[in-house]
Amino acid sequence: MKQKTPPRRQLALDLGPEGRRRFAGGGFLSAVRLDHPRSAKDFPFNIPAIRATRRLEIHPAITFFIGENGSGKSTLLEAIAVKARFGAEGGARRGATETLASDSGLEHALTLERSGSPREGWFLRAESFYKIATELEELDQEPFCAHGFAAYGGKSLHAQSHGEAFLALLTNRLQGGGLYLFDEPEAALSPQRQLAVLALLHRLVYHRSQLIIATHSPILLAYPHARILEFSEQGIKEITYTETEHFRVTRDFLHGHERMIELLLGGEEADLIARER
Secondary structure, three states, rough: OOOOOOOOOOOOOOOOOOOOOOOOOOOOOEEEEEEEOOOOOOOOOOHHHHHHEEEEEOOOOEEEEEOOOOHHHHHHHHHHHHHHHEEEOOOOOOOOOOOOOOOHHHHEEEEEEOOOOOEEEEEEOOHHHHHHHHHHHHHHOOOOOOOOOOOOOOOOHHOOOOOHHHHHHHHHHHHOOOEEEEOHHHOOOOOOHHHHHHHHHHHHOOOOOEEEEEOOOOOOOOOOOOEEEEOOOEEEEOHHHHHHHHHHHHOOOOHHHHHHHHHHHHHHHHHHHHOOO
16 A cells, blocks of 8 residues: 655745735725825825825735824725725625715715725724624614624623624624724724734735724734835825834833923923912
8 A cells, every 4th residue: 555645844935025925805895995095185185195196006915004183084984985885884885786985075075996806894983883783783673683793602692792793793704805994993903912913914914905094003913924005294104114103102101201201291390380480
């Protein structure tokens, strides 16, 4: 009897930037074009980052939007979501006959350069996730639509904390092959849970998904198969992880937190004393 040749053991991959395995992701959107109106003095076209941008290339796996509050990252993310048939408040993709509109109206100036069709999708907004959970709760009460939250781990999202509900969504509802847009998903997540989300994002990318994420989290931004786009007064540009302010400020604070606290609180105390005099 001929003996079977044992399978060759796969060599461990070098985890350095040059040796790390590349993950293709979904690649459903290749770019976003902005066609500015002649009069661009009103919101959202008066936002510097949006005013200076005509076209953005989207990474086939994950694209991160970063920038200060008010820089336009969430506004653009919402417009992309509405253009891709998501409701402005979040949730799954809507029907082709439904009328959708965002608060900014920016979606009317967008063209999505597509290179494929996702099997599913989800738009998550931390600020409106409660409302989505309420809608699911109401649907579960209808005899014709009772779902028992089977697609969310079998437990009501309202019976969980915000962070637990988001993890239930990532773990159970999002199955891959989809286009997913997240607006500040770290809002209710502890650092440990953010690490868990990193692994779940990687799972989605492995299963041919594409994600666009607006975030302030230095943990999520560390994901390697991604493009980081920084929104600023000068426009939108791609930068590396170690160039982000999120990385630099966090690193400097952790390496010298006592000195940083002394500088921050010492200056505040001096201002308070001066005002009392």
